[in-house]
Amino acid sequence: MSDSDRSRELGQQLRVDSIRASAAAGSGHPTSSMSAADLMAVLTDGGYLRWNVNNLKDPANDHLIFSKGHASPLYYSLLKAVGVLDDAELLTFRKFGSRLEGHPTPRIPPTDVATGSLGQGLPIAVGVALAGRKLDRLPYRVWCLCGDSELAEGSIWEAFEHAAFNGLDNLTAIIDVNRLGQTRETMVGWDLERHRARAEAFGWNAITIDGHDVDAIKAAYDEAVTTAGRPTVIIARTKKGRGVKVVEDQPDKHGKPLDDPQAAIEELGGERDIQVRLALPEGRMPHLFDTSGGQLPSWDEGEKVATRQAYGEALAVLGSMRGDIVALDGEVSNSTHSELFREAHEDRYFEMFIAEQQMIAAATGMQVRGWVPFASSFAAFFSRAYDFVRMAAISRANLRLVGSHAGVSIGEDGPSQMALEDIASFRAIHGSTVLHASDANQTAKLVAAMADRQGISFLRTLRGKTTVRTPAGEPVSIGGSRVVRDGLAVAIIACGVTVDEAVEAADTLASEGIDARVIDAYSIKPIDVDTIQAAARECPVIITVEDHWAEGGLGDAVLEALAETNQRPPVHKLAVRKMPGSGSPEELLREAGIDAQSIAATARKLTHSA
Amino acid sequence: MSDSDRSRELGQQLRVDSIRASAAAGSGHPTSSMSAADLMAVLTDGGYLRWNVNNLKDPANDHLIFSKGHASPLYYSLLKAVGVLDDAELLTFRKFGSRLEGHPTPRIPPTDVATGSLGQGLPIAVGVALAGRKLDRLPYRVWCLCGDSELAEGSIWEAFEHAAFNGLDNLTAIIDVNRLGQTRETMVGWDLERHRARAEAFGWNAITIDGHDVDAIKAAYDEAVTTAGRPTVIIARTKKGRGVKVVEDQPDKHGKPLDDPQAAIEELGGERDIQVRLALPEGRMPHLFDTSGGQLPSWDEGEKVATRQAYGEALAVLGSMRGDIVALDGEVSNSTHSELFREAHEDRYFEMFIAEQQMIAAATGMQVRGWVPFASSFAAFFSRAYDFVRMAAISRANLRLVGSHAGVSIGEDGPSQMALEDIASFRAIHGSTVLHASDANQTAKLVAAMADRQGISFLRTLRGKTTVRTPAGEPVSIGGSRVVRDGLAVAIIACGVTVDEAVEAADTLASEGIDARVIDAYSIKPIDVDTIQAAARECPVIITVEDHWAEGGLGDAVLEALAETNQRPPVHKLAVRKMPGSGSPEELLREAGIDAQSIAATARKLTHSA
Numbered sequence A, B: 001m002s003d004s005d006r007s008r009e010l011g012q013q014l015r016v017d018s019i020r021a022s023a024a025a026g027s028g029h030p031t032s033s034m035s036a037a038d039l040m041a042v043l044t045d046g047g048y049l050r051w052n053v054n055n056l057k058d059p060a061n062d063h064l065i066f067s068k069g070h071a072s073p074l075y076y077s078l079l080k081a082v083g084v085l086d087d088a089e090l091l092t093f094r095k096f097g098s099r100l101e102g103h104p105t106p107r108i109p110p111t112d113v114a115t116g117s118l119g120q121g122l123p124i125a126v127g128v129a130l131a132g133r134k135l136d137r138l139p140y141r142v143w144c145l146c147g148d149s150e151l152a153e154g155s156i157w158e159a160f161e162h163a164a165f166n167g168l169d170n171l172t173a174i175i176d177v178n179r180l181g182q183t184r185e186t187m188v189g190w191d192l193e194r195h196r197a198r199a200e201a202f203g204w205n206a207i208t209i210d211g212h213d214v215d216a217i218k219a220a221y222d223e224a225v226t227t228a229g230r231p232t233v234i235i236a237r238t239k240k241g242r243g244v245k246v247v248e249d250q251p252d253k254h255g256k257p258l259d260d261p262q263a264a265i266e267e268l269g270g271e272r273d274i275q276v277r278l279a280l281p282e283g284r285m286p287h288l289f290d291t292s293g294g295q296l297p298s299w300d301e302g303e304k305v306a307t308r309q310a311y312g313e314a315l316a317v318l319g320s321m322r323g324d325i326v327a328l329d330g331e332v333s334n335s336t337h338s339e340l341f342r343e344a345h346e347d348r349y350f351e352m353f354i355a356e357q358q359m360i361a362a363a364t365g366m367q368v369r370g371w372v373p374f375a376s377s378f379a380a381f382f383s384r385a386y387d388f389v390r391m392a393a394i395s396r397a398n399l400r401l402v403g404s405h406a407g408v409s410i411g412e413d414g415p416s417q418m419a420l421e422d423i424a425s426f427r428a429i430h431g432s433t434v435l436h437a438s439d440a441n442q443t444a445k446l447v448a449a450m451a452d453r454q455g456i457s458f459l460r461t462l463r464g465k466t467t468v469r470t471p472a473g474e475p476v477s478i479g480g481s482r483v484v485r486d487g488l489a490v491a492i493i494a495c496g497v498t499v500d501e502a503v504e505a506a507d508t509l510a511s512e513g514i515d516a517r518v519i520d521a522y523s524i525k526p527i528d529v530d531t532i533q534a535a536a537r538e539c540p541v542i543i544t545v546e547d548h549w550a551e552g553g554l555g556d557a558v559l560e561a562l563a564e565t566n567q568r569p570p571v572h573k574l575a576v577r578k579m580p581g582s583g584s585p586e587e588l589l590r591e592a593g594i595d596a597q598s599i600a601a602t603a604r605k606l607t608h609s610a
Helices: A003-025 A030-034 A037-045 A069-081 A121-136 A154-165 A192-201 A214-226 A261-267 A307-321 A339-344 A356-368 A379-394 A422-427 A440-451 A497-511 A529-538 A554-562 A585-592 A596-609 B003-025 B030-034 B037-045 B069-081 B121-136 B154-165 B192-201 B214-226 B261-267 B307-321 B339-344 B356-368 B379-394 B422-427 B440-451 B497-511 B529-538 B554-562 B585-592 B596-609
Strands: A063-066 A142-147 A171-177 A205-210 A232-237 A304-306 A325-329 A349-351 A372-378 A399-404 A433-435 A456-460 A465-467 A482-485 A490-494 A516-520 A523-525 A542-549 A571-576 B063-066 B142-147 B171-177 B205-210 B232-237 B304-306 B325-329 B349-351 B372-378 B399-404 B433-435 B456-460 B465-467 B482-485 B490-494 B516-520 B523-525 B542-549 B571-576
Touching (some): A003 A037, A003 A069, A037 A142, A154 B154, A171 A214, A205 A214, A307 A325, A523 A554, A529 A554, B037 B171, B121 B142, B171 B192, B214 B232, B307 B339, B356 B399, B379 B456, B422 B542, B440 B456, B497 B596, B554 B571
Parallel strands (some): A490 A542, B063 B142, B171 B232, B490 B516
16 A cells, blocks of 8 residues: 555544544534545644653654644544554543544543634744744644634634744644535635735745645645644635535535444445554753743842832842743733843743633643743733633643733723722632732742643732732742731731732721721632631621722632631622723722722721711 | 825824824824824825714714724814814813813714724724725724734734725725834734735735825826725824934833923924814714514523523514614634524624634724624633623723523533633623623513613523523513522522522422522522622622632622622632633532532531520
8 A cells, every 4th residue: 555545544544433433422523523534634644743651751853733723533533543642542432531632632641631612732942843844943843733614713813923923934724615614604705815815925935735635744744844933724625525525515514423424334334443553752851941040039127129129139039049930921021021031041931922722732842842821901901812721721731821010000001001800800710820920029939830830820919019928938839828917806808909909998997996807818829718717707897908809819718718607797799890091000999999098998988886 | 285295284283183192181192193194194184084073972983993092082083074073172282171082982972983902903994994895884984094013013003904894985994104113113014015014914905104194195096996896904104203203213212291381383484273174974863773673582480591592582482572773793603502593684694614712802992883793702702802892891882792602511522611700800891881691581572671781791601501590571670680499598690600509409408498599580680689788688698609710700699799898798709710621511510519519518507606
């Protein structure tokens, strides 16, 4: 059998196995798998995909990302063909407890990331390719299979731009242009030249082929791996459901198992058991960055320092202490102060311009290879990449996200720049950590803790300066809090900028004979349940105060900590409840009712009535 | 003075006023304003922008959207020049209480929407242009000023694709290519031909010009308004800070008032007071769609119906009852069932393909003109457009968003398709309404209520069928709830799919002598505080149960309703706490501990210990 014949046979096997898996599951996307089967057959059988199957964690392995995650039947059939899983496991597809979920996740190695929300695989592939080129400095290739429908996602074009800008010739995108989406034809259809013009305009080498012609596919891969200086996209005209007449290029066949799988399998020439021996990667070790050591910065009590400044300083030092730390920023590095890291470690800094989705995706791609990315922007603008963060959690990714310019306390720029929903949205990310330091010393220690934290961690920083209250030697930890001031008349639980306000309120109250306890809840998730429950036992009323909308933030985290208790005092949430405009930080804190005066007034009223 | 000279003078006036406003504010973005001043001078003085300044709400008016919202000094200076505001108000820029916020919002008419999160103005402009072409059927033009930095946002390319696909020749994008971002040069710099190639590849008419040559600008606008069948983009090479040597095309001059505004004003030739008389729009009335009437669908108690199906049926009828209803979908209309609206009202249905950001932006653009858009997708995929929803709230937009396939109850598709953070993220949108019907009758009534609701409303629907329990004649309202079953031993508060589970649990408990109250909290924000507080007074323990992560969802809304009460029973939140995989809905509900058996077990344990 010629190589081409063998690849054709393997393509049919991948189709048959996709149909079998979907039939066994009673659901799934066989037709979206069948269109790309020849592309994947040549990729594996042609020696292009290089994996050490005996060590799926080999740093030198190529990476294969199914951006069209719903083609999971094809992906799992491929994994079977290359010996990563067996036929019995293939038939557990979509069953409870199986590693073979409806859409791929890292539960089944060597899968790097979860896909299934379209338009994310390619931006993540850009991140892996950046890691290969600039961090690992290894010759592994990154292959990414995309659907044509997902080219409608803007994130795909962020990826196209960044891949070209960075000259990522180690990245190949394979577009399965089967033209049919879930309900209708895509906007571009089979107009391959239109696809080509777009890709070329974004700086890519673009190749158009018949995606069922194995020789053409082979030639395209050959061109991709020999093209230097820019990424290649293979735009392959395919037919959805290819090979089975009742579904081939037919509408209304998306996301359904075949009605008569047995007939379809016969039409495809029956089951096969071709085992593919993949090419091996070049066995080299990843690059390591030199470290020079150092010590986390600290500040004297009473100093006024913006926590965003402390972030930049701490991260720069952390980069000197650890060679695995990398930083990314969305073209606001002089606002977030990640510029301090860039100045110290330019070869580990990645400018992601104003493309927050690509920024999170790049960070996700880098952590696939064990790097420790910190990505920063205005906290408000992480909302642009919320789906990427959501999916990163499903990818079991370890990301450190640092958002500056939180809350109305930014002042004049107005609400578009104010993060007021960030705590809520990040709390609702599975396994997340949500931190909001009130001073520079807390910030530095939390940044160091984040580097070792699993999952998605988010640190909210402030534009304006706050008072350093935490002594440099005092422990600060994820899940901790600080009792800034003891008292029994009322407990005021604050975080970030409202800690200064709460302390000022407590001073005022003290002069009136009301001894307020002030708790600095710098760790919002996990929150310090013991300290909060103690306050609930010992104080007749609790006030929470946050520069955030009333929903889902600190106040709700406090209520959660007290939910199952049998008795608890009333909890009064002070939070932003009205759409702010522009103004000075002081004016806006006052208007929102979260400044010292408002806190004191609330405490006064409640302690008198308690 | 020739027309060209006058436009040049006006450009200088806009620069001077931008500098003056920023100087008065002590902050702002004068240099980003100065680059685009000539473009805006010709737009207004050349007769291209057609506004009835005496009636800023005239439906025939053109629309001008500053996608680069940070060029607000230029925008407000333009509004002054055309007579919408006076010089005294201009100098209130960024001051507390002023309508002239740091970034434009609809507080200052005729501003359509808030901008300031980059990459959003153009997609919204596409929505307004779609309304002009397909809904209003008026010849108004939509002008959108974009920065070049924001072209890095993928959402811009979603807009490019949709504008071309829809042949929106009523839309002109003006790109202010000053090449300098906040910290460095953009990825494309002054390579206008690269910008042109991209725009043309996406199907636009592209014109490259010197953005400070008023005659070239005029010629470009002439070409834009006479180009038929496709949108035009004017790619204008400009200099940031143009006209003032110390800042012109200089780095590190982003987002700062000038050091010496008086010298700069002198360099620009001093203050001017040119008043522009804008061209008038063609005074026509918007199209109205015929209505045929109808009655909201209802179902018999005991029927099993998916709430997503009820959504589609209700929306289709609502479209017959009201001509202002329009629907958009992200290429999953046969899953969300918005296809039923499309089939009934094809001319008011907009296929947004897999571009959720553009979908929300288009809906925002349509509501600018008073249309009542319902946009649907899988609930999980609204996370893709979270920043657009956040900004829509700042735009005071009225949007109705309907997300299907919520929670682990979708089953086999796995976590990438499961909305588990949607309630939390939507609760944290300012002024939002969050609904989650448990049955078809509730759904139909809530859909009708949403049509009249101000702000952002979100309805979560279910993939699987649930039992119709709400009698067709029973009132269902935003802010309401249903006591499905009375009882005093324990209150179980559920929503959506968990209502069926809670009722089954209550049946089991009843057979054991435990009388559980079951509350169906279909309105999560606002929540029915009275009913929940009554349960807290009357029952010794509360269990909340939701197919959502534990943070920010129903449980937290219940805790919020009880926060300020002096006494309340323990609240036990049952929610999804472990990353789900694939499986049947029953298996996944069981694994998450939110099925009938888990609820009954929890109630049993708590009532025994209570």
